[in-house]
Amino acid sequence: MPVDHLTESDVLKCLKWDQLIAKMESALGQLADRTAVQPVKLVTPVPGKDGVLLTMPAYSRTNNALGCKIVTSFSKNKEKNLPSVIGTVMLLDGDTGQVKAIMEGNTITAWRTAAASVASTIHLHEGKKGTLCILGAGVQAKSHAQAMQHAFNFSKVKIWNRTQSKAVKLCQELNLGNVMCVVCDSAREAAQDADVICTTTGADKPILESEWVKNGAHICAVGANRSHHSEISVPLHRRAAIVVDSMDTAKEEFADFIQQGIRPWGEVGDLINGRKSKPNAEVTIFYSLGMAIEDVLSAQLIYENYKKSS
Ligand SMILES: NC(=O)C1=CN([C@@H]2O[C@H](COP(=O)(O)OP(=O)(O)OC[C@H]3O[C@@H](n4cnc5c(N)ncnc54)[C@H](O)[C@@H]3O)[C@@H](O)[C@H]2O)C=CC1
Numbered sequence: 001m002p003v004d005h006l007t008e009s010d011v012l013k014c015l016k017w018d019q020l021i022a023k024m025e026s027a028l029g030q031l032a033d034r035t036a037v038q039p040v041k042l043v044t045p046v047p048g049k050d051g052v053l054l055t056m057p058a059y060s061r062t063n064n065a066l067g068c069k070i071v072t073s074f075s076k077n078k079e080k081n082l083p084s085v086i087g088t089v090m091l092l093d094g095d096t097g098q099v100k101a102i103m104e105g106n107t108i109t110a111w112r113t114a115a116a117s118v119a120s121t122i123h124l125h126e127g128k129k130g131t132l133c134i135l136g137a138g139v140q141a142k143s144h145a146q147a148m149q150h151a152f153n154f155s156k157v158k159i160w161n162r163t164q165s166k167a168v169k170l171c172q173e174l175n176l177g178n179v180m181c182v183v184c185d186s187a188r189e190a191a192q193d194a195d196v197i198c199t200t201t202g203a204d205k206p207i208l209e210s211e212w213v214k215n216g217a218h219i220c221a222v223g224a225n226r227s228h229h230s231e232i233s234v235p236l237h238r239r240a241a242i243v244v245d246s247m248d249t250a251k252e253e254f255a256d257f258i259q260q261g262i263r264p265w266g267e268v269g270d271l272i273n274g275r276k277s278k279p280n281a282e283v284t285i286f287y288s289l290g291m292a293i294e295d296v297l298s299a300q301l302i303y304e305n306y307k308k309s310s
């Protein structure tokens with residue numbers, strides 16, 4: 001079987017937010033109803049380099065989609081002008097295991113994470129979508145601002161980043177037209193009054209405090225992986241209902257908080273599938289731990305669109 005190789009540019013041409021958001025709702029639903037087969041990601045630390053290699057396989061019974069993402073996260077890559085997160089996704093034939101396609105995976109990682117955050121917001125946040133707050137100005141910050149604007153058309157977007165010039169650049173790149181894009185001097189200023197807050201940084205200490213977050217707000221906590229979950233302060237964790245993508249993964253990757261008595265409410269897929277109703281809490285947090293099934297279903301969608309167009 002000939003193997004197709006898709007570059008980032010091929011991948012980008014085959015992605016549409018509406019299709020991908022619906023696919024991520026399905027992915028999260030399949031995790032909750034246990035029809036997805038997804039071992040917890042294998043984490044290989046790279047000692048002394050501030051790096052980690054994640055191996056992320058999954059199979060969807062519903063879609064007969066089989067695949068694996070290999071992704072690295074090297075926090076010092078920015079100094080070398082390289083992305084800090086670099087991925088490759090392999091899509092396999094669900095009947096034979098043969099390789100169908102190998103795709104550059106940075107765009108997939110950026111888009112599928114943002115689409116999953118939108119899915120969580122659809123199911124967890126009620127009321128006005130007036131102000132969006134983005135903390136961070138990197139790859140995930142950009143895809144989250146784009147996906148959230150596509151889905152909800154907030155009237156104001158506030159961005160804070162440690163290095164302010166990058167937030168200014170992101171505002172320009174987003175090119176939001178009539179929508180006000182405000183670069184804030186502090187995370188506090190950005191978060192206050194926001195209806196939806198996306199934390200998308202590599203911070204290893206809290207950057208978001210409970211007092212800054214209004215009742216009714218929804219937070220998408222993205223900059224969280226095995227080595228740090230620290231963007232959000234402990235009091236804010238305690239105040240909020242914490243909704244995860246996968247409880248199996250949370251038991252490992254969220255263990256530090258579980259040991260402190262902070263237990264996730266459950267999986268967002270149970271809301272998507274209609275098995276549970278929205279938690280009753282002042283604030284909701286969607287903890288995006290990053291799911292292989294999201295990558296595999298994204299890759300299958302991209303491959304179908306690629307084949308249709310070639
Ligand atoms: N939940 C998920 O599925 C995924 C999570 N991630 C995580 O999201 C985070 C961001 O990833 P990318 O946007 O690709 O990285 P990036 O390197 O493009 O952006 C990182 C951002 O974090 C900021 N930052 C870094 N250290 C900071 C600190 N100590 N305090 C405040 N801000 C700081 C930088 O200024 C930059 O705006 C990482 O933690 C990454 O591991 C990435 C991909 C998927």
Ligand SMILES: O=C([O-])C1=[NH+]CCC1
Nearest residue numbers: 071073109225290291
């Ligand atoms: O799920 C994912 O792809 C990642 N999580 C942290 C870095 C990349």
